[in-house]
Amino acid sequence: MSTLPAQHHRPTPGPAVGGHRKEWITDGDIPTRMLDNRVDRAELRDRYYGLMQELRVLLPGAQVLVAFLLIAPFAERFGTLDTAGRALYGTSLVGGLLAVVAFIAPAAHHRIGSRHARSERLRHGIVCARGGLACLCLALLSALLLVGRLVFGPAATLASLLVVGSSMAMLWLVVPLRSRRAQAQPTGTDGATPP
DSSP, rough: OOOOOTTTEEEEOOOOOTTTOOOOETOSSGGGGGGGGTTTHHHHHHHHHHHHHHHHHHHHHHHHHHHHHHHHHGGGGGOOOHHHHHHHHHHHHHHHHHHHHHHHHHHHHHHSSSSSSSHHHHHHHHHHHHHHHHHHHHHHHHHHHHHHHHHHHHHHHHHHHHHHHHHHHHHIIHHHHHHHHHSSSSSOOOOOOOO
């Protein structure tokens, strides 16, 4: 008899009904809002620590962008920016700062908020991560547009903006949403998932 490969999830109890689990489903199938703070403590902890690892990847990039934006006014050419350039700079700086704030918010909630509201903390962290990604997208695109106006011509700036913007939309939205929809599709008549 063979064992399951490491990539398969171990079964965990399904949603609680009257304090008792009624069915077995795989990890990750239960929506966060349905996880119980006591019964699903380990699942909530695993998901939360996974989210924190994702934020550890996102935060340094946003911080580096903000650091460069904070020193930009001290450069010689900054004084030559027109009104549109200053608006783009402000949009990029505020977007980057909001992204940093959003990416740090789950850690602050973890330390300051209730230690027992695990499900709420996870939901809050997911919302902050999504908001932070939207702010980071705004900051990156406005910074690209600002630099493109100074360095490239209008056509090259527009082309680079379209390439980067469509790449963000594809990789940050379309692919994850397609994956979510594929996971939600029924897998067969017997309900078994393919290997």
